[in-house]
Amino acid sequence: MRQHLVMTVTGRDRTGLVEEVTGLLSEYGGNVEAGRMAKLGGEFVMLLLVTIPAKNLAALQNAVVAFGNENQDDQIEVQVRTTEATTGKEGLGTVCGLTVMGADHAGIIRDIANDLAGRSVNIVTMDTDVSAAPMSGTTLFTMSAVLTLPSGLDIVEFRESMDQLGADVGVEISVLSHSAE
Numbered sequence: 245m246r247q248h249l250v251m252t253v254t255g256r257d258r259t260g261l262v263e264e265v266t267g268l269l270s271e272y273g274g275n276v277e278a279g280r281m282a283k284l285g286g287e288f289v290m291l292l293l294v295t296i297p298a299k300n301l302a303a304l305q306n307a308v309v310a311f312g313n314e315n316q317d318d319q320i321e322v323q324v325r326t327t328e329a330t331t332g333k334e335g336l337g338t339v340c341g342l343t344v345m346g347a348d349h350a351g352i353i354r355d356i357a358n359d360l361a362g363r364s365v366n367i368v369t370m371d372t373d374v375s376a377a378p379m380s381g382t383t384l385f386t387m388s389a390v391l392t393l394p395s396g397l398d399i400v401e402f403r404e405s406m407d408q409l410g411a412d413v414g415v416e417i418s419v420l421s422h423s424a425e
Contacts, residue, residue, distance in 0.1 A: 272307065341389065341390055343387065347414065373387075
């Protein structure tokens with residue numbers, strides 16, 4: 245029987261960290277089924293969905309503690325928690341994409357997330373970034389997300405409400421059809 249785990253690794257960015265973590269997982273029969281990795285500031289962050297033989301779970305947990313202790317100079321922190329396998333029936337509803345672009349200011353994510361939660365819209369993935377706008381050099385905020393709309397929420401109505409929210413927040417919000425349903 246295989247156990248599903250969510251594993252987070254954070255620490256000072258350095259060459260070889262991904263190889264070391266995935267090597268550790270391989271030693272215990274672990275397989276990365278999904279993952280996100282990014283450099284955020286001077287830190288490197290890994291978020292992994294891992295499967296491992298259930299009989300190896302305790303040994304992996306001990307090895308993870310040892311790995312963190314061995315890498316204290318790089319402030320490596322590893323957390324592992326068990327999770328359930330997904331059945332593919334979660335989040336039934338309309339899947340769509342959301343993009344946001346505009347001048348950066350505090351509260352954009354909060355305002356959008358608040359509106360989505362009020363409509364029972366589930367955020368499946370979200371990526372955000374800020375960069376210098378090409379001509380003006382002002383700070384430009386961008387967001388891309390995959391959402392699951394609850395059944396009963398009309399996508400046309402949702403697009404119109406996102407247009408209004410964008411105007412209220414001072415950004416451009418686009419709702420896109422998503423082919424991977």
